Amino acid sequence: MSWTEYAVMNRIALVTLNRPEKRNALNHIVVKELTELLTKAVEDQNVKVIILQANGPVFCAGADLEYLQQLQTNTYEENLEDSRQLAQLFELIYTMPKVVIARIQGHAIAGGCGLATVCDFSFSVPEARFGYTEVKIGFIPAIVSYFLANKIGDGKARELLLSGNLIPASQAQEYGLINFVTEPDVLDSEIMGLAEQLCQQxxxxxxxxxxxxxxxxxxxxxxxxxxxxxxxxxxxxxxxxxxxxxxxxxxxxxxxx
Known part of the structure; x- marks a missing residue:
């Protein structure tokens, strides 16, 4: 069973998280599949722009907590290798030669907010909430910290990462975390409009x-x-x-x- 999907239309790749029953939470399988599909999009000569999206009401709720609990029995080396996989995914999106647009139709939390952070453009519905809640469960927002501080500045990054608070889409846009806040009924048309513009112009x-x-x-x-x-x-x-x-x-x- 795959928790991700891949499709191409008009030089635009649609890479989709498809684990709605778990709020598209990330584990090593999802991270591996996302990395493979995004690499496939980079290598696909028929693709010029990538849209990262998700099925269900939540964009991504971050790490799968049941999976994190299982990892507590791992050795340091095993946990380091698992952490490196997520770091490689974030670095891939940030540095890949093709533009990545995030379609955020619901909450983007912790690792899910990290995905939004590293995309080149991001569109969100007004109802979505954003934040890095790791400190509330005794964890740390380690991998996203580099990208977030570069994107919105040290002060705002400290505010979000140390408080663990969730903020509305309008505030996320004000901070520079996301680019556009768009009503749900025009979300897809706005995103496709930008993707087509990038492809054609x-x-x-x-x-x-x-x-x-x-x-x-x-x-x-x-x-x-x-x-x-x-x-x-x-x-x-x-x-x-x-x-x-x-x-x-x-x-x-x-x-x-």
């Missing part, structure tokens, strides 16, 4: 290089970052996509990528 190569630039540049000093950016700029200017795009602009021609 943007160079896949340019989006991939921009994601890599954003992931790499934070780890550098100002001087090293400027050197890296200048080199990336020079490489991009010489690319076929850049030459094609500039020529179309100057010739006032519509370009569909």
């Amino acid at each position: 943007n160079s896949a190569q340019s989006m991939a290089w921009t994601k890599k630039l954003l992931a790499d540049i934070r780890q550098k000093t100002l001087a090293d970052a400027m050197t890296y950016a200048a080199e990336a700029n020079a490489h991009a200017r010489a690319s076929e996509d850049c030459q094609k795009g500039i020529a179309a602009f100057l010739d006032k021609k519509d370009l569909t990528w």
Whole structure:
């Protein structure tokens, strides 16, 4: 039995959590399946944009607590390997060359909120709640902390991670955790509209290089970052996509990528 689904339509991959009876909670099987499907989408030549979504009323309730309880009998090495799998999934979404859009139709909590954190764009219904509740059960929000602090700043990250409180979608948007709050009846049309826009109007190569630039540049000093950016700029200017795009602009021609 699979707890995830994969489909492609019009160059858009739909990667779906399908464990609604457990509120799409994460365990090693779900994490492994998500990693495999997202890797498949990266390698799929027919895919340009990925939508990460979930079936049921909850986007993702975080780690499966029954599974976490079982892990308490593991050795440190076994727990480290399990933790690395989730870290690899988050890093994959954050650094993969294709844009990932989160469709959040319900609560995104703990690890589920982590998934939303690492996506490039995120759309949420107003009723959804967001938060990292690990400290309330004696756990820690370790893996998401790096991505969250980079995304919304140290102060807001500390507020959310140390309090463990849930916040409404409107506040999550205000904090910069998510991008858009959208009514349920237009959620899919808004998401597909953005996905189609990215497919038709943007160079896949340019989006991939921009994601890599954003992931790499934070780890550098100002001087090293400027050197890296200048080199990336020079490489991009010489690319076929850049030459094609500039020529179309100057010739006032519509370009569909």
